[in-house]
Amino acid sequence: MVTQHLPGEPIPVLNNPFCKEVFPDIQPKLPLVQLEAISPHPVTSEKRPAPLCCNHLSVSSPQILSTNELQELSDEVFRLSTVHEIVLNADLKVHMVNFPPHSLENRVKETLHKAFWDRLKKQISASPPDYTQAIQLLQEIKEALLLLLLPQNSQLRSQIEGVLDLELIRQEAEHGALDIHGLSTSILSTMAMLCAPFRDEEVQGLQSLTDPVELLREIFRVLDLMKMDMLNFTIQNLRPYLQECYVQYEQEKFQKILDKLPNSLDNTTEWLRRAAAAEVSASSLQSQSCPATSSSPDAHFQGAVNSNTTVPSAMSVLNRGYMDLLCWEPGQNEYPETLLLDQARLQEVQAQVNQLTIIAAVLLVTSGVCGSTLFDSPGFIARLKLVTKVLLEGLSSISEKCTSLKGQIRSIADKGNAVRNIIKQRIHLFLSLFISPDGQKSQKDFPKGLDAIQEELQEVGHRFRSVTYHNRQVFGPFYSAILKKVLFPEAEPDSGRDSM
Numbered sequence: 001m002v003t004q005h006l007p008g009e010p011i012p013v014l015n016n017p018f019c020k021e022v023f024p025d026i027q028p029k030l031p032l033v034q035l036e037a038i039s040p041h042p043v044t045s046e047k048r049p050a051p052l053c054c055n056h057l058s059v060s061s062p063q064i065l066s067t068n069e070l071q072e073l074s075d076e077v078f079r080l081s082t083v084h085e086i087v088l089n090a091d092l093k094v095h096m097v098n099f100p101p102h103s104l105e106n107r108v109k110e111t112l113h114k115a116f117w118d119r120l121k122k123q124i125s126a127s128p129p130d131y132t133q134a135i136q137l138l139q140e141i142k143e144a145l146l147l148l149l150l151p152q153n154s155q156l157r158s159q160i161e162g163v164l165d166l167e168l169i170r171q172e173a174e175h176g177a178l179d180i181h182g183l184s185t186s187i188l189s190t191m192a193m194l195c196a197p198f199r200d201e202e203v204q205g206l207q208s209l210t211d212p213v214e215l216l217r218e219i220f221r222v223l224d225l226m227k228m229d230m231l232n233f234t235i236q237n238l239r240p241y242l243q244e245c246y247v248q249y250e251q252e253k254f255q256k257i258l259d260k261l262p263n264s265l266d267n268t269t270e271w272l273r274r275a276a277a278a279e280v281s282a283s284s285l286q287s288q289s290c291p292a293t294s295s296s297p298d299a300h301f302q303g304a305v306n307s308n309t310t311v312p313s314a315m316s317v318l319n320r321g322y323m324d325l326l327c328w329e330p331g332q333n334e335y336p337e338t339l340l341l342d343q344a345r346l347q348e349v350q351a352q353v354n355q356l357t358i359i360a361a362v363l364l365v366t367s368g369v370c371g372s373t374l375f376d377s378p379g380f381i382a383r384l385k386l387v388t389k390v391l392l393e394g395l396s397s398i399s400e401k402c403t404s405l406k407g408q409i410r411s412i413a414d415k416g417n418a419v420r421n422i423i424k425q426r427i428h429l430f431l432s433l434f435i436s437p438d439g440q441k442s443q444k445d446f447p448k449g450l451d452a453i454q455e456e457l458q459e460v461g462h463r464f465r466s467v468t469y470h471n472r473q474v475f476g477p478f479y480s481a482i483l484k485k486v487l488f489p490e491a492e493p494d495s496g497r498d499s500m
Helices: 067-088 104-125 132-147 154-163 166-174 180-194 197-208 212-260 266-287 297-305 314-327 337-375 380-392 398-403 407-411 418-434 439-443 451-487
Strands: none
Touching: 067 212, 067 337, 067 451, 104 132, 104 212, 132 154, 132 166, 132 180, 132 212, 154 180, 180 197, 180 212, 197 212, 212 451, 266 314, 266 337, 266 451, 314 337, 314 418, 314 451, 337 418, 337 451, 418 451
């Protein structure tokens, strides 16, 4: 999550870390069609997730929403995405925007800031001085300090109110007796009491500044950092409480969105329908001694629905749907609405699975060619894994590494390579067991040929299981209702078959 503002504009933060409504005024209202989710990466990362936008939700009906309804919908999506990121991302950090030094955005920002502070300096240096803008900044500093207080800091609140008494400050300015440096000293003293220990050095460094304009500018800079610290503190304190009630909270928020946009599950329905068709097709092939006459999963699915063929369970269909996300091709189909908030996470898991597939295939081929003498040498496997990973990173497609890999290893770049497909099947089987309710059994039945990547694969499995478990907990009732219609189109509404 990032924030940006003009000089002198305070960043809103929560007054109470344990307020009932989560982040209602954490930042200015976002555009109606571009609601950006909080970044799922820590402060050191520049990667951003795909945002959940109102226009990502299916709206095939001619329903027209008013401006107020659209704004309410935007608020619901923002709060839903905020809670979702806090619960799932333990490394969530809020940080300031840092534009590249030579970018257009940075040049515009520096130009605006310079004009702002040059104007303030001109006003203070005038004869007589004009303190209009300076008083406004002092008011914003007062508001920022009060926002950093916890409810129990009543004594410090009274102290801030007394030192930054705006009525008294205006009277002093009118009589030419306003002491900006003296007020700044009191402000720095208060900031030193409120800041986190790792900000002490920055606050102390401001005490050596003598130019009032430069001092006010630096005070705002450090206050912005303190607000970020407070917001991260708030997130950290909210997380354990949200983890206890996030399922009900996210269900209620999504239901509100669904009430406004009844077709917001169209892509999810199609995703589950394809998974059900594939599951029925796989079951039919396993039960027959010869290949089925039709190669279309939909044909198998329709035949199963219209006959007495055993219908797959809702859990098996949902698990297959999750596994299909690891083979998702951009532009192939619309992503399920219920997984938009996790799309970046799942795509990262997909990329890691593809990378591990190549690494395991390279190790397997190398083992067969070089034999145990070289393969069992200390550090050889780790070195080969590292080299292969470096070759894969930064390439837009796997085929680009053909110029670097030789012989049998080169053929692994082909998606139809037999070794690669075997490794891929074993990895997907492992992950499918990992995300099942009794997924812990998968650790006992680790696939053969993958021992060299066991640690990495288990790490990916835990990440995949975390996302799917959360998604299943929140959207299970929605999936049950959809799968009941897909698997049992003629069932009675109260047949009870919609349980996961």
